[in-house]
Amino acid sequence: MIKGLYEAHLPVSNLENSIVFYKKLGLELAFKKETLAFFWVVKGRVG
Structure with missing residues (x-):
C-alpha cells in the first residue's frame, strides 16, 4: 500500500x-528551469 509520495518523474x-x-x-x-519543473505535493513535510 502506498502511504505517501516523495518524488515522481513524469516526462x-x-x-x-x-x-x-x-x-x-x-x-x-x-x-522551473528550461526543460524541467518541480512541484510541492505537501510543502514543508518530510517523511
Whole structure:
C-alpha cells in the first residue's frame, strides 16, 4: 500500500501546458528551469 509520495518523474511533451495542469490540481510550483519543473505535493513535510 502506498502511504505517501516523495518524488515522481513524469516526462511530458509540453512543459508549459503541464505546469498549468498541475497548478489547476492545486500543486505549488517550487522550481522551473528550461526543460524541467518541480512541484510541492505537501510543502514543508518530510517523511
